[in-house]
Amino acid sequence: MDSLAALLESRIMQRRAQIAALTIGIDQMRTSRSLSTADDEHDPEGSLVSLDQARDAALLRHARSALDELSAAGQRLRDGCYGWCDGCGTSIPIDRLAVKPKARCCVPCALVEPRV
Ligand SMILES: [Zn+2]
DSSP states (O other): OOHHHHHHHHHHHHHHHHHHHHHHHHHHHHHHHOOOOTTTTTTHHHHHHHHHHHHHHHHHHHHHHHHHHHHHHHHHHHOOOOBTTTOOOOOOOOHHHHTTTTTOOOOHHHSSSOOO
């Protein structure tokens, strides 16, 4: 479990760094656009900027969601209930947790409910 705790912490740090970088990038893009007179409708590059903003916003939402899931897994670990399947109650194989430390279900249950 110590290696899983370290893995969880590592993934949490990675997500926090990703969120910080995306947030800075989005803020810089907003500032840059607010200082510019170009608009998406008449600027051929404008539509690309909007796509970049939409992509970064989606990446940020995904990163925040992943961080929430990893943080919840860390809490389960601290509470002593980490590694047990929410679906069938059996222990989740260590190999699965090593690949997906935020997993809440064993593979058979995840196949039935693919989002967990
Ligand atoms: Zn299960």
